[in-house]
Amino acid sequence: MNWQQLISNKRLGQEHRHAERHDDRSEFKRDYDRLIYSAPFRRLQNKTQVFPLPGSIFVHNRLTHSLEVSSLGQSLGNDVCRQLKDLHPELANTLFEEIGTIVSAACLAHDMGNPPFGHSGEKAIQTFFTEGKGKALKESVSSEFWDDITHFEGNANAFRLLTHRFLGRRLGGFVMTYSMLASIVKYPFASSLAGDHGKFGFFKTEAEDYQKIADELGVICKSDKQEPLKYARHPLVYLVEAADDICYEIMDIEDSHKLKILSFQETFELLMGFFDDATRANLLERMKEDGVTDDNEKVVYLRACVIGKLENECVKTFVEHEEEILNGTFHGSLIDNISLIQKNAYERCEKVSYKKIYHSKPVLDIELSGYKIMETLMDVFIGAARNPDRFYSQQLIRRVSSQYDIHSDNLETRIMAIIDYISGMTDIYALDIYQKINGMSLPII
16 A cells, blocks of 8 residues: 555545545545534534443543544644654655544544444344344345344444435535545454454445445455455554544543542552653652642643653554555554553553443443343334334334435335434433333423
């Protein structure tokens, strides 16, 4: 792969107008603005990140997480750009100089396909078809569609959300640039290749769009004609992934300290673990000189230092492994390949997070409740899609947004319309619909 081809501001659905674009405003900045002002992005403010949505203590939701990831992605892209231009002077004054903006926009979009209640929402959609009443649909749909819905995945759903032509929308969906769209596809292969990991990059309905984008950008195809589609990653995916990895792991540690799931001492030691002895002594001296004595402020100070260090490490790793990344032979994530001190410290954080945070009572409670809500919504609305002529089905179908093709003659299209509808809900809206269809909430007359 080569950078000159990988970075393109051609827009999906408006390829015929590409030659007409001569204004001074960056097309990649248009991507960023289009996402910031969009309804699906705003809805992220009411979608669970890890912890229940805030009461007296504010912790991260999907919106604040995405904004932080986007900010870090901008830094990663800009720093990589600066260093690679020193190595490849021919990249100066080309679209390559905008990779910071591309990565930043992709980071904004990376969670837009996630359903309500985080991973428990994903699991509820999957298991409805593998363990619930949806199992009965297997013989009525194609094997490709069955693979898609039994592996339902927020990453693939984000690509669908941005590219699919929903009813009343223009061709190309959000009509984003090719490079930005390729940068959000973390797992660039079909659902039939998801395996035990359960991740994939695009539903069969959007496979043709991804193939067109990837081929235009010169992304390496790893599958033969008769095989399920599989590509190498677009190089900028690694920067989007790194920004996400850094933010969710380190910010979850900070949130856990605020919620008193982790003690100050535990948190302090985890964050200090990212530095060698000399740097630790320097950080302690700096905090003393700056008068940082409050425990919460110490955590904030160290968190900022850790994120800065990890950003530097990921930039260094990307630049050192540029050739492998462009050849499609790089293994793992950038975080997997950083220096040993930081890698070991990150893995310690992961272990503590798994044991004390992700299995903490507040998190388990929201996952249990969210799973039940999503399971019920899937049961009721998929039932309506299967039997649209029944009276109750018709009542439910009227609740589905007009952009979703719920009235299609094709069963797969109707099922996907329901999944689109439910996965697009916020946590509170999903709870509201759940209460209404169960007779637990009535409008005040």
